[in-house]
Amino acid sequence: MSSARWIPILGLLAVLALVPGALAHHCTPGQSTPPGDEFSAQTIPPSPSPLAIAAFVLVPIAGLLVAVAIAIPSLHNKKPSEGAWLFDGTSYVWVPTKK
Secondary structure, three states: OHHHHHHHHHHHHHHHOOOOOOOOOOOOOEEEEEEOOOOOOOOOOOOHHHHHHHHHHHHHHHHHHHHHHHHHHHHEEEEEEEOOEEEEEEEEEEOOOOO
């Protein structure tokens, strides 16, 4: 699970790949925009291609389907073990029945 801590960082990098100027605003609160620094057609990044939009939709869905496809066989092959939950003084512990 230690690799899950990288998910927010990777998400920010993915957003910055689409909108490279997202964090480039350099004005401080209360400061007016310097002359000649207005937005123009050249400062607005082009919209992403339909292929990129489709990839952003289909890649997470495909990853989810792969995870489910990996998980389902392991759930079917495992026989439920018989036993009981016993309290050992500090926590509950699963104790399988011996045959």
